Amino acid sequence: EDQVTQSPEALRLQEGESSSLNCSYTVSGLRGLFWYRQDPGKGPEFLFTLYSAGEEKEKERLKATLTKKESFLHITAPKPEDSATYLCAVVFYGGSQGNLIFGKGTKLSVKP
């Protein structure tokens, strides 16, 4: 059973068309939730950490929010350079120290 589920698997947007990516998790005792961006063949690039429900973080056109069972990554007026795979990961109490449990990602394509 997947502990971290991301949806949709793929998302195509027109430049300027805002949308949201979802990350839901089934673990209890969340220690932290992380968002990463990954370009093809590259290592994941850290974006945000969220620790408690109600927390929000922003960076340029991206805004991450957290509830008790899911997180959203909102993309406002995206540009083609925002095209990438966005990964969500969690760490929970009782898990193996600090290892991250990743979802399978949402592949975002932004067309000009």
Add this chain to the structure above:
Amino acid sequence: DSGVTQTPKHLITATGQRVTLRCSPRSGDLSVYWYQQSLDQGLQFLIQYYNGEERAKGNILERFSAQQFPDLHSELNLSSLELGDSALYFCASSVGETTREQFFGPGTRLTVL
């Protein structure tokens, strides 16, 4: 650039062989993590070292082993390689023993023929 370095970038080898992947963490980071990324499995945690000591194990095969040296660089050894071991291998580092943010290196692409 995350500050984490990995060598080599690409590795092509044959089944049954043994390879070593190397990782240098960001300056000041004491934890090193190894992850495997394949198309069907996504990113899977393999093992964590903190200041030279093993701290956590994930889905790491017995054919695989790792260590962290006094200068904090780490090596992942993969032996008796199989076709299914072909994947991207990432190293990440963080400041502490339990996670804050982990910063990933550029990865090593391993191809087993």
